[in-house]
Amino acid sequence: MDKVILRTRGFISDIPEDKQAEIMSVALHSINPKTNWVVFGKEAKKEHFEDEGRTLIVPMDIPKKVYAILDDYGDPDTLSDNLGQKVNTRYVVTFLLAEEY
DSSP, rough: OOEEEEHHHHHHHHHHHHHHHHHHHHHHHOSSSOEEEEEETTEEEEOEEEGGTEEEEEEOOOOEHHHEEEEOOHHHHHHHHTTTSSSOOOOEEEEEEEEOO
């Protein structure tokens, strides 16, 4: 499943680069149409699913809570129109700070 990756300004500026890479790797391997949210933060004690499998909670020592959210635009043409450039996927994964949601 191909995905367009978007990172917010807060995610880029407030999360250390090594942690960004780790977050993106975990999320991109875990996120799918069934589990379309991954939440990273130090509050979690163990990795687990919530919301009937819709959300994966991942403990991580980072300065701020991070969300990875999968959006399904239905078809590549709709997503291409929204992005203003041609893409061959209908999915976007956005990495953002919880406070930016």
